[in-house]
Amino acid sequence: MDALVYLIPTSLALGGIGLLAFVWSLRHRQYEDPKGDAERILNAEWDDHPKP
Amino acid sequence: MSAIFEQEDMRMQASACPACVAAPSAERLAAAAAPKDARLMLSLPTAHCATCIVDVEHELERHPQVRSARVNLTLRRVSVDAEPGVEAADLVARLTRIGYEAHELDPDVLSATQADKRGRDILMRIGVSGFAMMNIMLLSVAVWSGAEAATRDLFHWISAAIALPTVVFAGQPFFSSAWASLKGGRLGMDVPISLAIILASSISVYETAHSGHHAYFDAAVMLTFFLLIGRYLDYRTRAVARSAAEELAALEVPRAQLLRDGQELTVPVGELVPGDLIRIRPGARVPADGEVTEGTSEMDRALLTGESLPVWAGPGSALSTGEVNLTGPLVLRVTAAGRASSLHRMADLVAAAESAKNRYTSLAERMASFYSPFVHLTAFAAFLGWLQVSGGDVRLAINIAAAVLIITCPCALGLAVPAVVTSASGKLFRKGMLIKDGTALERLAEVDTVLFDKTGTLTMGAPEPQNIADLAEGDLAVAAALAEASGHPLALALAEAARGLAVVPAAVSDLREVPGYGIEGLWQGERVRLGRADWVGAAPGEMTATHLQVGTRAPISIAFADRLRPGAEEAVRAFLAAGKTVHLVSGDTSGAVSALAARLGIAHWHAGCLPAEKAALVAALSASGARVLMVGDGLNDTAALAGAHVSISPASALDAARTASDIVLLGADLGPVADAVRVAVQARRRIKQNFAISLIYNVVAVPIAILGFATPLAAALAMSLSSVTVSLNSLRLK
Known part of the structure; x- marks a missing residue:
């Protein structure tokens, strides 16, 4: 049962990372234009270097 | 003073109803300038x-x-960041050149960011409660599979540490709405929800402190999670409708051309006062009531009165707000603007009709009003019963009462309506219809009588020449040449029809448009005219017509009939086939109305109706027990639209009409209207099925809970199963 000491915090921390990622995506308006983002990935324009 | 008050009013309207954002605000335009x-x-x-x-x-x-x-592809908009002085018109022209249709939107009318904040807020709460639910569930599974004593207590404590902050944060929408309904002396659905969440959490904390076997942390959080999803779907439906309604409103930027000291200024319509001189260009809408001082033209009054025939206007003619100037520029002396204008008097009529209409009680509200007391009474009875049976064991009694509350708590009920409405309005949106109000679908399902407006609704408000095949080839060529040179709707229609017949326009020289009368020119040394009957010397007839005169020969009249809106015939036929009573109401002459009624097979028609008469007809039909669907587009329909059980207007309708109606038709096709009724009937059936599913689940689960056999595992299973069943049932909508 000693494993629980590591396993529980680990599972909580992993879940917490997921939650933080969700909060970040929400704060940075990642859900503003889902359809546009799905199409933009097909665009090869900035494949070689990032947009300045 | 009064101007300030008007501004205040408009701002209040804007916050009260999203579509009213259309109201022009002087302040907004000033800021934009x-x-x-x-x-x-x-x-x-x-x-x-x-x-x-x-x-x-x-x-x-x-x-x-x-x-x-x-570009935002989801909203089909592009937002442009530019240096000062860039005009939207330039950008629109650029896009048009590369083949993209574009329209300027008034960014101040689009309050999308503000609305989005609420959506993000709910999403955040869903995310947090989802995270908490999954973690607590992991720990709960361990307890359910047999963790004992200290291990179980530890798991319960960790669950408490996750659940309590989550419930406090994520449950807020329910708590505040429950509090509001309690203050108003009502028992809304949120009261038992809040009670269940709070009771489940506090009981579990108490049990954990006393090393109890059962803790309901997972149930409390799961309840929050599922119900928040229902909330979010509900919010999305309304947000999508609102943003589209805002977009329609933002397309019209209400301004007037004011003439002051020989200069022409562009001012917001709200700033006009009686006595101002304003210029109205051909194609523009009259922004205020007034009297013509200069110029002659013809006015299209279809949106105001339903008349399909343009009306002549010259010095001394009185014009009303909302008429469209067709041919020549006019100068107008304003006699009434803002509150006093005829447009505003029409709005008063709408307000009267809306207050007369009884507030509709939706299926969900009816369900809540019956279900909410039932939940409370059952839980309370369980508490008293167990207090009696156990001989005063309060802890046991409260535990069982909490179990009953959690089990009866309407997880599936919370999803029953929003899931169906989301699915149905998504379906209708793809067919080109926008549902502005969640209960509109339910009301649409009850319709048994359909009223159609004529001009602009069943017809396009666009004329079509009827007898050009009878014209001699030479005459037709002359008519085509004259028509090509004019911007008048009849001339445009004639020119288009001539092009359709591959007519080569004759070589007519010295073309000159006489605003308000017609167009004339020289052809083979003779004067040729195309225009009003009295101008070319013809006898005016009953039908919409234009007249051609070549030299000194007798004038030839070219008759026009309004073009049917695509899908109009199908829609009327579908309604008649479904056994609904169909009426045609119009402000137009009885000749035009009866001809259209005969063509579409409509038995009941009413011609020459004033706006108040249309509203009275709707009221009379409603009083006799009919559920009326009104389909109309004009200002003259607005009161009837507001008074009807449910109403639909095309996107080409005036702002006021769109605001008053529950559903907006985005395309030009009227066909989806009949389909919408079918989808609505089906949606209502699904909602009722969903209610039945949640009730059946209660019938099974409640006795178990009352008898004290319910465990947290059973509650979790039942809750998720019923929610998933309800969601899947909603997706079956065809």
Whole structure:
């Protein structure tokens, strides 16, 4: 049962990372234009270097 | 003073109902006029793919003064960041040149960011409760599979540490709404929800402190999670409808051309006062009531009165707000603007009709009013019963009461309506209909009588020449040449029809438009005229017509009939086939109305109706027990639209009509209307099925809970099973 000491915090921390990622995506308006983002990935324009 | 009050009023309206944002605010326009960096918003109705995004953004960024442009494909808009002085018209022209339709939007009317904040808020709560639910569930599974003593207590404590902050944060929408309904002396659905969440959490904390076997942390959080999803779907439906309604409103930027000291100024309509002189260009809408002082033209009054025939206007004619100037420029002396104008008197009529209409009680509200007391009474009875049976064991009694509350708590009920409405309105949106109000679907399902307006609704308000095949070839060529030179709707229609017959226009020289009368020119040395009957010397007839005179020969009349809106015939036929009573009401002459009624097979028709008479007809039909669907587009329909059980207007309708109606038809086709009724009937059936599913689940689960056999595992299973069943049932909508 000693494993629980590591396993529980680990599972909580992993879940917490997921939650933080969700909060970040929400704060940075990642859900503003889902359809546009799905199409933009097909665009090869900035494949070689990032947009300045 | 009064101007300030009007501004205040408009701002209040704007917050009260989203579609009213259309109301012009002087302040808004003033702010827009101030020199600053331009943030422009264009609507892109045809953009749909990756190539469109790239084309539009590149083309706009090629403009030297544009800093950046970003397409939002979901909303079909592009927002442009540019240096001051960039005009939306330039950008629209650029996009049109590369083949993209674009329209300027008034960014101040689009309060999307503000609305989005609420959506993000609910999403955040869903995310947090989802995270908490999954973690607590992991720990709960361990307890359910047999963790004992200290291990179980530890798991319960960790669950408590996660659940309590989550419930406090994520449950807020329910708590505040429950509190509001309690203060109002009502028992809304949120009261038992809040009670269940709070009771489940506090009981569990108490049990954990006393090393109890059962803790309901997972149930409390799961309840929050599922119900928040229902909330979010509900919110999304309304937000999508609102943003589209805002977009329609933002397309019209209400301004007037004011003539002052020989200069022409563009001012907001709200600033006009009686006595001002304003110029009305051909094609523009009259912004205020007034009297013509200069110029002659013809006015299209179809939106106001339903008349399909243009009316002549010259010095001394009185014009009403909302009429459209067709041919010549006019100067108008304002006699009434703002509150006093005829447009505003019409709005008063709408307000009266709306207050007369009884507030509709939705299925969900009816369900809640019956279900909410039932839940409380059952839980309370369980508490008293167990207190009696156990001989005063309060802890046991409260535990069982909490179990009953959690089990009866309407997880599935919370999803029953929003899931169906989301699915149905998504379906209708793809067919080109926008549901502005959640209960509109339910009301649409009850309709048994359909009232159609004529001009602009069943017909396009666009004339079509009837007898050009009878014209001699030479005459037709002359008529085509004359028609090509004019912007009058009859002339445009004639020119188009002539092009359709591959007529080569005759060589007519010295073309000259006489505003308000017609167009004349010289052909083979003879004077030729196309225009009003009295001007060319013909006898005016009953039908809409234009007249051609070649030299001194007798004038020939070319008759026009209004073109049917595509899908109008199908819609009327579908309604008749479904056994609904169909009426045709119009402000037009009885000749035009009866002809259309006969053509479409409508038995009941009413011609020459004033706006108040249309509303009275709706009221009379409603009083006799009919559920009326009104389909109309004009100002003269607005009161009837507001008074009907449910109403639909096309996107081409005036703002006021769109505001008053529950459903907006986005395309030109009227066909989806009949389909909408079918989808609505089906949606209502699904909602009732969903209610039945949640009730059946209660019938099974409640006795178990009351008898004290319910465990947290059973509650969790039942709750998720019923929610999933309800959601899947909603997706079955065809």
